[in-house]
Amino acid sequence: MSPVYRRWKSRLFLGLMGLALLVCLVPLASLLLTLVVKGGHVISLRFLTAGWQPVGERGGGIAHAIAGSLYLLGVATLIAAPLGLAKGLFLARGDRHWLTGPVRVLLDVMSGIPAIIVGVFVYTLVVRRGGFSLGTGFSLLAGGLALAMIMLPIFARTTEEAVRAIPPSVDEAGLALGLPRRRVVLWIVLRSAVPAVLTGLFLALARVAGEAAPLLFTAFGSNAFPGSPLEPAGSLPQLLFEYARQPFEELVRQAWGAALVLVAMILAVRLLTHAYTRWRYGGHGGHA
């Protein structure tokens, strides 16, 4: 094994890794480029503010889907935020409890459930009429619930980390002053963790904002602006999915526009939270 052979072998394998990196960058570049070019052509103020128009009529927009997405995310936050907060606090400050271990493992496992199955679950339990189901029918509420189930493990995890980052000496200082433990946790620990907790919430929202699979048979989709929580509701990802399957040029065009809007919204949230964490905690982007 001459040194020359070994040196060339090293170069060969490192080169192969570099090649792998380049090959993987091609689809990423292609995707982003197509998205910006095709989507950019479509986006206009009218496209963003107008509702659905029948095929053939000009001037249709995606405002109903944007509104639907925001409503769905709102419902999901209302359900997932309190539960996730409690769970995060429990995991970070309930250390001696024997249930923390199992709860943490189950949360991890829960975050791995495919989104489509969450949709089927919510359909069977809430949407379907008959059986022991609640029988709400396809509705905004059911869609929000499905999204909440995907958000919950993510948000609980980031909350736990946010609370854990507050050193125990802070707790001890509070306790030494004679404060009851619940007040120490709620007023001092949680209050100091609020920025990081909110960052986690936004990251969880960014993660579920692009989900279409859990909404297919819960929120179902709609061409109207969202109305009552018990009516079906549209959303950006689902509109994209439906339009992309249509044979009409106009709808496919709109699908690209919707895709660009969706990705831009999600990336904006992620970049802003990232920049905020960096600014606040400096250097490495904190623990987010």
Add this chain to the structure above:
Amino acid sequence: MLMTTVQLDGDQTENLSCSAGASRQAFGDRVFFAVLTGASLIAPLILLLFVAVLAYGAWPSIREFGLSFLTSSVWEPNPERERYGAFPFIVGTLISATLALALAAPAGIGIATLVNEVLPSRLRGTARFLIEILATIPSVVYGLWGVFVLAPWVSGTLQPALAKPLGFIPVFGPPYEPRNMLCAVLILAIMVLPIIVSVSLDAIRSVPASYREAALGLGATRWEMVRIAVWPPARSGFIGGCILALGRALGETMAVTMVIGNGRRISASLFAASDTVASTIANQFAEAPSDLFTAALIEMALLLFVVTLSVNVIARWLIRPAARTGARP
């Protein structure tokens, strides 16, 4: 702040004045933690409920078809002689996920190694950022790109190039369909890549620098250092990342549904339209013609749930030690 102080004073005087105050305080704490515990238990309960609800919904199908549901390829919604078998979808799911992993795993581990061991540290941030973007893009957007960019490329460029010299092998043989298994495999590979890269990167980063220094000190080349000192201790992290990616690929729905062509059959050819469990559920659930049909789809969901759950438990178990001792930045 002021309120805190006032409250604090109140509690303190309570504590000093009588022991009843202290016990009330302890009681309040107990209630508070009981509420936290209760709320925390909801998620595990939901998880148990998952199995119960899905099994209940699937019961008509389980009772009707039994084990033959897993092995039969008949998919007959005709109300007179309804029969459902999930075999082609199970096979489609396994093939697409396995092939995607076979493409993404070496690439992902290679990229993670390159980023941490070779590239200058200035570029590391950029690489992480790109991985982040890849992981952030929603499944439907990948699907849209797959339908209008990837699928035309596969059927226009890749398929003729492969079919001409290799067409005699059934894998590359006919039927040639515009949306097919290969599109699904490629798009899945792209989608699971960020998972593999980021978990592998964590594993590689938790390898102590002294291992590398020892290898280099013995005169190893950079590649030998990677083989001797970096990969072996990181191996369980690599495997965990790959299994995590496998779980994702098995359950991935939207992008696959859009590009796989919904063929509903088993074909040896990569260029034939196929189906996976998840894509079948996504496509047919909303317009299910009968209760038995719905039950069959729910049974498929149950199946996928059990499989992805086991895969994830294994992956988490493998990643755990690496994460615990891991040197976080």
